[in-house]
Amino acid sequence: MDDVAQTTEFGKVLLIGICGTLLVLFTLWLGKLIAPAKPSKEKLSTYECGEEPQGTAWIQFNARFYLIALVFLLFDVEMVFIFPWATVFGQPSLLAMDNRWGVFTLLEMFTFIGILLIGLVYVWKNGDLEWIKPKPQKPTVSVNIPASAYDKLNKEVHIVKSGGVL
Amino acid sequence: MTAELLIFYVLAASALVSALLVVSMKNLARALFLLFVTLFSVAGLFIFCLADFIALTQIMVYVGGVLVLMLFAFMLSNKELLNDLQKGLTGFFALPRWQALIITAGMGFILIHMAINMGSNLPKWVTEAAREGKIFTPTDHTEKHIGLQLMTRYLLPFELISLVLLMALMGAAHLTRKEPKP
Numbered sequence: 001m002d003d004v005a006q007t008t009e010f011g012k013v014l015l016i017g018i019c020g021t022l023l024v025l026f027t028l029w030l031g032k033l034i035a036p037a038k039p040s041k042e043k044l045s046t047y048e049c050g051e052e053p054q055g056t057a058w059i060q061f062n063a064r065f066y067l068i069a070l071v072f073l074l075f076d077v078e079m080v081f082i083f084p085w086a087t088v089f090g091q092p093s094l095l096a097m098d099n100r101w102g103v104f105t106l107l108e109m110f111t112f113i114g115i116l117l118i119g120l121v122y123v124w125k126n127g128d129l130e131w132i133k134p135k136p137q138k139p140t141v142s143v144n145i146p147a148s149a150y151d152k153l154n155k156e157v158h159i160v161k162s163g164g165v166l
Numbered sequence: 167m168t169a170e171l172l173i174f175y176v177l178a179a180s181a182l183v184s185a186l187l188v189v190s191m192k193n194l195a196r197a198l199f200l201l202f203v204t205l206f207s208v209a210g211l212f213i214f215c216l217a218d219f220i221a222l223t224q225i226m227v228y229v230g231g232v233l234v235l236m237l238f239a240f241m242l243s244n245k246e247l248l249n250d251l252q253k254g255l256t257g258f259f260a261l262p263r264w265q266a267l268i269i270t271a272g273m274g275f276i277l278i279h280m281a282i283n284m285g286s287n288l289p290k291w292v293t294e295a296a297r298e299g300k301i302f303t304p305t306d307h308t309e310k311h312i313g314l315q316l317m318t319r320y321l322l323p324f325e326l327i328s329l330v331l332l333m334a335l336m337g338a339a340h341l342t343r344k345e346p347k348p
Contacts (some may be wrong), residue, residue: 008304010213014173036268050279061241067239067342074230074335079329080223080268084313094314105317115328119335 067128071120078116085109174214181207197236205229218308 046053088094089105123129184203191197206227274285295301302308316324 010218014210022253041347060243061238062199063342065238066235067234069231069338070338070342071335073227073330074234074338076227076231078328078331080226080323081316083222084309084316085305086313086318087310088313091310108317108321111325115325115332116335119332122336123339126339126343127342128310 018062062132064132067123071129074119075116078113081112082109172212177207177210177214179205181211194240198240200231201228201233201236205233216302216304216306216308220313222309234337 085105089109090102094101181204184200184207186198188197188204191200205224209221209224209229212218212224
């Protein structure tokens with residue numbers, strides 16, 4: 001890899017990765033160099049929107065996340081199979097050989113994705129993707145005073161000590 | 167030493183060290199995050215084997231999907247339950263240790279055996295292909311070959327993959343769904 005022209009595509013990716021890592025490390029080092037460091041107990045505590053942090057950060061998550069991650073994983077595997085297809089689909093040299101190539105590969109990929117879409121419809125219809133919605137409860141009071149009585153009370157003018165009207 | 171060799175050794179060393187740390191670390195969350203390093207290094211090693219597609223799959227599926235799933239499973243689980251599970255692993259005569267030892271020794275034996283025997287007498291199809299010059303060079307794109315083969319010769323298996331994935335999706339969704347309360 002002494003010559004840049006000989007670098008493969010993955011070599012370029014590696015070079016970009018190394019440059020990115022070095023740049024981030026350099027910025028962090030620079031921040032450490034110029035920023036004043038006067039730590040206190042409050043500064044070092046975890047920031048939780050102004051609230052005082054309580055307990056550990058390890059809380060039990062909702063099990064719904066797991067199913068969504070599983071569905072994501074299946075479509076991730078599907079995506080991997082699309083990559084090699086994408087490199088040959090619409091390749092000019094192959095299209096020149098047989099002009100049916102483009103339509104044929106496109107239809108095959110539509111079949112591939114279409115079969116998997118049935119799975120998406122299945123999980124959708126079964127309500128696996130639905131989130132647990134909060135159900136706000138309206139507080140009710142069981143007293144026998146009619147609402148009109150409150151309306152009358154609200155319309156009354158109350159005189160307070162200073163002479164103003166409340 | 168060339169740059170390629172240096173990169174290879176760095177990748178191999180990081181894969182080995184992080185993998186050893188994963189199994190020896192007490193904190194499960196840290197071990198899972200170290201697995202990212204291991205899998206990335208292994209993906210780099212796959213590129214050195216000229217297996218671009220496998221490297222891509224490794225990053226897409228294992229780093230992007232399976233590890234996230236494992237992290238979710240870890241976060242969904244009860245802390246007390248995990249502590250109880252880890253208690254069973256202590257002690258020299260604990261069963262998991264012996265299982266791990268036997269599996270590791272077996273895999274190590276196979277690898278060393280193959281390395282000794284394959285070095286001198288390669289299979290016939292390998293030597294023939296090498297003589298005829300039908301070998302991959304680092305500038306070749308294996309994804310194009312795989313894409314071409316998937317769309318022509320292995321078209322039916324390719325479409326069957328989607329059926330297998332569909333079955334896996336439905337089965338996984340069915341198994342993870344909460345039972346309706348009777």
